Amino acid sequence: MTDQDMTSALAPRLAEAIRNKLIAGELKPGHRLSEVKLSTDLQVSRNSLREAFRLLTKEGLLRHEPNRGVFVAIPSMASIIDIYRVRRVIECRAVAQAYPKHPAVGRMRAAVEEARAAGARSDWGTVGSANMVFHAAIVDLADSERLNAFYLQIAAELRLSFGLLDSPELLHEPYIELNASIVEKLDAGEMQEAAAALETYLLQSERTVLAAFSRIPDKGRA
Amino acid sequence: MTDQDMTSALAPRLAEAIRNKLIAGELKPGHRLSEVKLSTDLQVSRNSLREAFRLLTKEGLLRHEPNRGVFVAIPSMASIIDIYRVRRVIECRAVAQAYPKHPAVGRMRAAVEEARAAGARSDWGTVGSANMVFHAAIVDLADSERLNAFYLQIAAELRLSFGLLDSPELLHEPYIELNASIVEKLDAGEMQEAAAALETYLLQSERTVLAAFSRIPDKGRA
DNA sequence: CTGTCAATATTGTTCAACGATTATTATTTC
């Protein structure tokens, strides 16, 4: 799995590799990414790596300080609040005006099933991934590739914050059945009710995440 | 105005310079941007220029074809439809849940005044810019920097399409007073009515733009 | 006119270099 297909350009592939390390928690927030070290580690030139850095900086996953280098972005309460605002704007509207037989609904249902199965065996990592798929499918109800791309970006940023939190059960378990009820309401054609449920759902999730976030000891205060 | 301040990094400045040329119509859709030519023209190295290209490609203003180079993105009906979907999702929601005394409302009002003045002297370019400011202020009602940044990107993409269209009066004149009525409704605390008006407004604008778009002779069919 | 093949130009990527800025260490001074 080291050398991928060479179909696409190098910089986007590098960006994806680093992005995966970021959301997997292999690179901790605040950590500085040395150009020479990473370029030798990944066996690419500094220039190519810098192109990837620019991409990830634009995505909000890295922070760039002039003449000092790039650092893994440090999630803050403000960023979490901002991200949840975006989610409410996009997801609620997507649900409210959804076409009930939209193909994405099938993916939502499948994600619920997977989350249930994973929850039964306490596999909270898989529950989280299924939850991601669920919400990406919600956004897809709006049938906009730009919204889809934007949401993926936002979701990656949010996962960076999740990496700092413990207690994954508390963070994911309650939403399995809430997701299921959203699908039910959509199936019943009750889009407004589904959107309202999603809104309270997201507000609750935000509160939970912020509470968990406030409990972590601030290890990286620049 | 050639050499700007060196406060920020080179690549973002390059990207902005190219972006301005794009929305000003100096670079036409479909046109290929040669790395060597542009780098010599702008007095920068190829590597720095490539970093800027990556940025603009991610913004959707340039299109990247492997081993062939970067081209100015060619707007399509699909992209216009997509962009208007995004606008309805974000702008309508922002208005619907706006705080009537939000500072952005002041900017909306000022934009309306400027558009009226410019419209009186048939300065449709300024009307268009004021309209841009107006809608950016609408998005700002949601108080999310991520939404603001995303909207700016989308708006730049839309301006690329506008560059292809003629008859700027038809495209902008009707919306001066429609904008004014949105502000009035906001002042009156009638957020739902304002959102509904904005929705029909955006649907009408989309139809107008698509109609104008369908009238242009397709000069760039790859 | 059409298909083949060499010649040319452009992109993709790497490497080496150097000035500028920042971080670190050593030295001096009180």
Next chain:
DNA sequence: GAAATAATAATCGTTGAACAATATTGACAG
């Protein structure tokens, strides 16, 4: 011994050149 300062090292920012890989052009044969 501690603080201030100078010297040193490390890193970034940007450039330029180089070479392989791919695409475009043009000549040529049938």
